Amino acid sequence: MAKQIALFNHKGGVSKTTTAFNLGWMLANKGKRVLVIDCDPQCNLTGMVLGYKSADEFENIYKAEGVRNIRDGLAPAFESRPVAIAPVTCETIDGQPNMYLLPGHIGLAEYEVTLGIAQELSGSLVTLQNLPGSLRHLFDLTVEKYNAELVIIDMSPSLGPINQNLLMTSDYFIVPMAPDYFSVMATESLSSVLPKWSSWAKQAKSLSILQKANYPFPDINPKFLGTIVQKFRLREGDTPSKAFQKWIDEIEEGVRTVLIPTLKSNGMLLTDEAYSSTGVQLGQPILQMSDFNSLIALSQKHKAPVFQLSDEQLEQTGVVLERTKRSMELFYQLYSDGADRILSLIDHE
Ligand SMILES: Nc1ncnc2c1ncn2[C@@H]1O[C@H](COP(=O)(O)OP(=O)(O)OP(=O)(O)O)[C@@H](O)[C@H]1O
Numbered sequence: 001m002a003k004q005i006a007l008f009n010h011k012g013g014v015s016k017t018t019t020a021f022n023l024g025w026m027l028a029n030k031g032k033r034v035l036v037i038d039c040d041p042q043c044n045l046t047g048m049v050l051g052y053k054s055a056d057e058f059e060n061i062y063k064a065e066g067v068r069n070i071r072d073g074l075a076p077a078f079e080s081r082p083v084a085i086a087p088v089t090c091e092t093i094d095g096q097p098n099m100y101l102l103p104g105h106i107g108l109a110e111y112e113v114t115l116g117i118a119q120e121l122s123g124s125l126v127t128l129q130n131l132p133g134s135l136r137h138l139f140d141l142t143v144e145k146y147n148a149e150l151v152i153i154d155m156s157p158s159l160g161p162i163n164q165n166l167l168m169t170s171d172y173f174i175v176p177m178a179p180d181y182f183s184v185m186a187t188e189s190l191s192s193v194l195p196k197w198s199s200w201a202k203q204a205k206s207l208s209i210l211q212k213a214n215y216p217f218p219d220i221n222p223k224f225l226g227t228i229v230q231k232f233r234l235r236e237g238d239t240p241s242k243a244f245q246k247w248i249d250e251i252e253e254g255v256r257t258v259l260i261p262t263l264k265s266n267g268m269l270l271t272d273e274a275y276s277s278t279g280v281q282l283g284q285p286i287l288q289m290s291d292f293n294s295l296i297a298l299s300q301k302h303k304a305p306v307f308q309l310s311d312e313q314l315e316q317t318g319v320v321l322e323r324t325k326r327s328m329e330l331f332y333q334l335y336s337d338g339a340d341r342i343l344s345l346i347d348h349e
């Protein structure tokens with residue numbers, strides 16, 4: 001079965017979506033068959049991959065024949081339709097034959113309340129028993145259809161029931177961060193919410209009503225792969241400037257002293273050998289990404305990763321082009337190393 005990795009932080013704008021796309025692409029470059037799933041009702045990932053400009057264009061894909069997005073995929077369970085959940089017809093990605101997108105839907109937000117009730121009551125209502133296991137079930141069916149090996153889940157910035165479900169039914173999770181005060185705060189709130197989610201999942205797994213459901217709640221213990229820190233500004237070479245370094249250090253401190261002990265006592269860590277196999281100490285970011293500058297806009301314009309734009313797409317010449325290409329090579333190397341670390345962590349399980 002494919003391994004599912006959630007990109008989770010309830011803090012907004014920390015590069016979850018950008019990471020899902022670029023890291024997914026890099027893992028696909030390395031020969032993995034990757035399915036990226038847009039679980040954020042904002043649908044930024046879907047918009048980015050498909051290059052939609054207007055709400056009308058989104059509407060068109062929603063109206064197309066068949067099951068083509070996450071909301072329609074889940075509808076049989078959430079709208080008690082007399083049909084079973086079926087795999088989603090995914091979007092292919094120009095230039096990356098190893099990667100597929102399971103598109104998001106703004107209407108996914110409408111399922112949040114119902115899922116919340118189903119999870120609160122933890123299956124005491126028979127009519128809701130199919131909901132907690134339905135998300136992973138839908139993803140697994142779609143994985144099978146596309147023969148995917150890795151699944152990347154792009155999540156919304158929230159601590160709502162959908163994210164609770166997505167995180168606790170993923171095999172692994174990564175916490176993207178930005179080097180600022182809010183990410184330091186986020187580390188603390190994650191440390192208080194994760195134990196609650198963990199004990200909820202433990203209970204859900206033990207309830208026979210959820211096991212006997214059409215879509216049984218999966219028996220999964222999500223494991224922490226690490227943090228990714230984004231958008232620090234370069235000083236000289238490729239080390240973060242002083243102000244950013246201060247926040248990166250504070251984040252690391254919070255991760256080491258608060259988050260990791262919490263994860264450990266909730267069984268959410270891999271073995272020590274797994275972490276040491278990456279060459280990065282547990283608590284340090286598995287990927288530190290500097291500011292993409294102009295490359296981010298070009299990446300979005302051309303629906304291509306920041307590390308893999310052609311000379312033509314870069315729209316530059318001479319020394320400017322050479323400089324941009326050098327920074328693109330740096331991003332390529334960073335993502336490649338990050339992807340290798342992730343693969344090494346997963347291989348150690
Ligand atoms: N390394 C980077 N350098 C420059 N800009 C970046 C970088 N990473 C992300 N961005 C930009 O920062 C913004 C937020 O990134 P992104 O949308 O990926 O974050 P997010 O965590 O998915 O946000 P949300 O919580 O709203 O879903 C976007 O405009 C993105 O283009």
Ligand SMILES: [Mg+2]
Pocket residue numbers: 016017018040044045154155156
């Ligand atoms: Mg996002």
